[in-house]
Amino acid sequence: MNISPIAILFASVFTGNILLSYYLGMCSFLSISSQMKSAVGLGIAVTFVMTITTPLSWLVYYLILVPLNITYLRFIVFIMVIAGIVQILEMIIERFSQTLYYSLGIFLPLITVNCAILGVNLFMIIRQYSFINSIFYGLGSGLGWLLAIILLAAIKQKISKNILPKGVEGAAISLIISGIMAIAFMGFSGIIKIN
């Protein structure tokens, strides 16, 4: 497939946003979005891990799983790679950047179980991206996720003082908001076309 990496980057942020068009990574999206600071911290951590694990999974998939004809194991292998990378990242960040470590805090280990990351790794395989494209796809998806959670946190902050009907408080209103956000993002669909 011959697609420009820059096109992939923009497509994964706007037209094919991992959160708003595929609804992946919802659990942390809903629960961590009530405070802007935490939302940004988690978004950065997700971007970080996606950018690193996507090309790494590419290497593991095409250099190990495909030659051995065991691609059906990709789910378990990708999860292992993600968990390992998150662990290593946590150690490195803790040692070298106290500020970043404390701002990411508990979110870093939580990312291991964020389905958006496994989702991006698997999409990258299904869409047969090249190695370079996988890097940009990982980065773009992370930025898209970051953008979506910042938007949700901002809207939630805006409506935090409003009185809501009992039935739509909490997760319900967040889901309604993200639904509307998803519709808004559909407006981008004409800009870039990539499957």
Place this chain on the structure above:
Amino acid sequence: MIIFFSSVLAVTSISSVLVILILIIDLIINNYPDFEININDKKKITVEGGKPLLVALKEKKIFIPSACGGRGSCGYCKVKIKNLDTPFLPTEIPYLSEEEKKNNVRLSCQIKVKSNLDIEIPESLFSVQQFDTKVVNLVDLTYDIKQVTLEIEGDQKIEFKAGQYIQFEVPPYKLSSESVYRAYSIASNPKDNKKIELEIRLVPNGICTTYVHQYLKVGDKVKINGPYGEFYLRPTDAEIIFIAGGSGMAPIKSILLDMREKGINRKATYFFGAKTTKDLFLIDLMDELMKDMPNFKFIPALSDSNSDPSWKGERGLITEVVDKYVLNGENKEAYLCGSPGMINACISVLTKKGIPIEKIYYDKFA
């Protein structure tokens, strides 16, 4: 068949590569130098870097109280760190008040030593020691409370104030893969500095209580450290109200024995809450104490109204009984030991009677 073997081989090798990678990076990265810890501007110790402060201090025989053993679930191991400006961790925030945050109080089990630290701890913690003890007696006080007598081995002696507590080290066994520490009040007379008694109630699936009730035998070795705590009799002449339930008996019993020993003859009333007569214990000792101390009165109460029709004592919740006997709060102080629910209920009754909150001392079971 080949697919099967190559799958197993691939997954194992990928995971072992990851594990080895993590171990190598851990070895390179988490290789901290030694750091110096300055305690109360009095004592300087050098510790290995990278470990939690609680553990580092413990290795140097300075014991900070901790009921959960460093998991960040009890909030006891607070230490003031004067020169640390890292933000409060999500695991610390629930246990720190605004006042403590302002004063740089941190949970020592959550802070890893990564620089030279300047800390402040209560002076009394310097006297905290570790003791090697041997179980010399085990008695069932009720169906679910065991009295454990520990004898301190060697030349060490334990100096404690009646009402203080120690930490009991549970070695790894079926329910836990590592050593854990649990806090228990000392129930014996402080005069005896070679032996201590604990009263331990069985909590279903509790790591330490199950160990004590089902595994501990006479002759077993037990490591304890202590004493800790601010729960002890204040030297005033106010009238004393003791309130306890279940194994909350322990510190109150120690205080009463100490009062008799020292001839303190302040007016004292001890309200003890139990469900049925099966939950009452040490009644003989209380009768003996009432004989020896004319100003002391023991009032047990049963909360289960349908049980034991022959019971002639008080009935009802302990708060109702306290409400009935304590007429006003004038010149009184209260010492409470029991479950958080019982303590909170009693505090609200006592403050309503006019006892100021700072005159109510309590020991909550965490």
